[in-house]
Amino acid sequence: MSREPIFASYDDAVRSRGQDYHDQELADVVLNKTRKLVKESSFEHIADHHAIATLLAVTTASAVSKNSKTLRVLDFGGALGTSYHLVKERLPGNYAWAVVETPTFVKAGREFETNELRMFESIQDATSWLGEIDLLYTSSAVQYMPDPLETIDQFLAVNPRCVALLRSAFSEREQIVVLQRSRLQDNGPGPLPVGVQDRPVYYPRTYAPVAALKERFKSRYRPVVEYGDGSPAGYVGGERVELGRNYLFARLT
Template sequence: MQKTLQSKSRYPYLEVKMFTTATAFPSYQEALEFCGSNYSDNDIVDVVLKKTLEFIYTNPKPILDPDPICIIAIAIMKASQNGKKTVTVLDFGGACGLHFYLVKKIIKDIDIKWVVVETEEMICAAKETIKMDGLFFSSSINEAINIIGTFDVVHASGSVQYTPSPEETLENLIEVAAPIMAINRLPLFTGERTVTVNTSKLSQHGPGPMPANIKDREIRVPVTLVNVGELEKILLNKYSLESHFSSKNMGAKLGEHSIVGANLLLKRKNN
């Protein structure tokens, strides 16, 4: 029997009580005009790069956040079964490659080739300064395929919902045809498709403390919430749900409808 994401009895974290006063917008473009920027914002790029450099090169014993490192580590280990010596990973929205660095701290006996797909602005900043064996940067899924060829794992953490069309983004990731997908911090929404705005502090982006001499400020970016049933139709057409758990980074109500973050591990069907 096919697993489902919709059952509130089986997935109790679909029930949350904290409310958000987020405003709905008619379209992604109108939300973007209201925000003035998205994740291409130069300040976000600058802060994330500086934080990542500090974290990687001056932090010999990093504290590992189990959300979402556990599920991507499991995905890689599953992909390495049957004696596979090298595992290839497409990391959609992987910023400056922090997840690669953390996974390599955990998994030392598997060769990993990892391509981060990011905005042009983030890629230009990261590829000149972040140098690790097995890590590559790309501005598109097609370019990532040209670099590596085929992928064993597709990973996306907290990135799909910030694209203009999460549905199209998921379809594109599914078309990569990786045997394993790990989709982390994906908002499951019980209402109809809604475009709204996520508000955060600049200092919340990237690992660790705010770099010196950078003033903190509010960051607003468009976010599209897709109904959980629609997400099922897209994901479970070609993949089966292997396991899932709630993400501690997300949980609110928009009107009468819940928004919760989920970490999903999916396996591609044989048909």
């Protein structure tokens, strides 16, 4: 972690190397991987710890929302609905699943839409379709937003019954912005499609203070569980940071 360059702001990090979440090739790679997953139900490419955390979140939300015949899920940053397909396979039931993504991913995801799965460009549009939200679910997404804490404020503004922040990244005290470098092959479930050459992809990652996260929830939500996925803690610029943290909250009333 210590080798990641540190920036004064999210915008400075974007100016440094660009923002690959809006890259068409990246969207095409995830599209083709998701097609294969859906066609073959090949969920072995989804890490066990992620599958378990996702199924726990859905099971908890189902218990909290036990009077609802259809579980209503807002999936923020859910790519092309991989988590929906995993849940539908492992926990068959009735769902209304709204994925909120970038315009590039929303366009690519239209082919996967059903009466249960829809793609949206904003939390507001997704909420209009869902009505009340039983579970606001997000996995490895909040830390890539320009302001993670503001994004969480937007989550709480729609008053979900449960909130699952999975595979998140937070700092111990200070907010830190770095530039994450990964590989194209690491995006989406499974190997790269045939004929696609691997390359680096870059996007800013912001470690927000974990105390500020918990402060936002304490008056209206109770913590159900908090745990890590086994990713080691580290230090960036002398600040202790953690990746792979899972937080599950349930509304008090």
